Amino acid sequence: MAVSLDTIISLCKRRGFIFQSSEIYGGMAACYDYGPLGVELKRNVRDAWWRAMVQERGDIEGLECSILMHPDVWRASGHVENFTDPLVDCKSCRARFRADHVEGYEAVYTVTARTDGGATERFEVTLGPQIPTKVIRPGYRHNGAVLEEIAEIKFKGSPRTCPTCGNRELTEPRLFNLLFRTHVGPIEDAASTVFMRPETAQGMFVNFENVRGSMRRKLPFGIAQIGRSFRNEITTKAFVFRTLEFEQMEMEFFCKPGTDEEWYRHWVNERFNWYLRYGIRRENLRLRQHDADELAHYSRMCHDIEYNFPMGWGELEGVAHRGDYDLTAHMKQSGKNLKFFDEETKEAITPYVIEPAAGVDRTALTFMIDAYHEEEVRGEKRVVLRLHPAMAPLKVAVLPLLKKRGEIVEKCQALTAALKQRWRAVYDDTAAIGKLYRRQDEVGTPFCVTIDVESLDDGKATVRDRDTMEQDRIELGRIEDYLAERLVLNPPKVAEPALG
């Protein structure tokens, strides 16, 4: 039986993985804090991703960009212009739907645009039932001026009948822009407005030339980044699954047109297998291809890697074919040349981009959920997180069987100190041995080492396995080697073809 989200939320709070943000002030919606064990788990997720994407390969460089960037970055990317289709609400039946779904839809869009001279001008565009964001989209031009933002939308005429209840009480269409805005400098005027990045991807596009040049790269190569992004979501949901502030692991892989489809397949498979490699159960993963109408404005093709969450299938990671959309857009906006000159064919190429983009928070949550097990041991419930050792916040706990015997405690602390040089290790003597084991099980610690009275004579300790609860007597001097063999922090790659 699948674990409920409530159970996970309770465990997360009780054992220091995840807390509600600003809890003593009543909480901050859709924001969460990671506690002592949560930060370890997150760090493990990032490390495993970085290892697979950067360290183990030779064709990807790392990068860390600032969160605040020049506002033109987001004009070029299309994020300022708008992010969603205009929506209307029915005041009568409370339904919400896309404006262009209203019978006889026609609306006047007030748009701001910038001329080549840098001046901003406003003008109006009237559109019928075609999807407005497919027409007024990044790069849209009017009398030589380039679209900056849709400032306002108003229905034209009066045919605004609700398709659900038939009443005529619809609100004006509203755009929901997902960009958080803030200001540079103490004065909040329009000129100082900057945006909190909604994705880390753009930082890699605008640094394409910097990375290529400084690292003397030729196509194909990739740029990888892990960092926080911010989206002012209309609806947030399901614990850390969708939050306003979240952490992304993204990689932009630049390749020659013509090789793009092969790379696309490569990355879909590679990323799907990454989850298997760290122990996510195959039956809880699936691949789903986006239909044409759900593709983002920049995307030609997209596969989601989905996980079977307690609340249903949800996206863990998207692998998108972004074509040359982004580099082209930045060339237009910045006036800089971002093409790659191919010495063989003597031609300038605008690379195609394949982008695997994953969420750190969702991935961490997934590891918790997938690892959660309840079982009965001697008539008592045992909760155990069967986390992959690479993901476990703590790798080993050292426990004295008798805390009253000074020699035992001493040996335990010496062993803990030695193990800490290599792994995240803890010492605990605040309960009876059975309880100490259960505590470690609940947070997924793979091994416990127990020193008892006999250890003082034979120099051996008991190593206990989290999953099987089996015990081995091991000489104290050999414990580090014993654990090193079993704490496989860099498991072998999996090669299951998920996509043809």
Add this chain to the structure above:
RNA sequence: GCGCCUGUAGCACAACGGCUAGUGCAUCGGCCUUCCAAGUCGAUGAUUACGGGUUCGAUUCCCGUCAGGCGCUCCA
């Protein structure tokens, strides 16, 4: 954003409009025990989410806010 439901100790829950808001687990300490949440004694911990109202009296009824869950809607 809308609708429904919920909010009491770290967690899970109880308390008819009426006594000092209880119980289990957890946590901390003592005794005992010493390899799988044992026993026992004790302790800490709650302006009942926050703010207002009705009432002699509110955890309980009403309103607002905040937060969470579920369902719509939406989802680069």
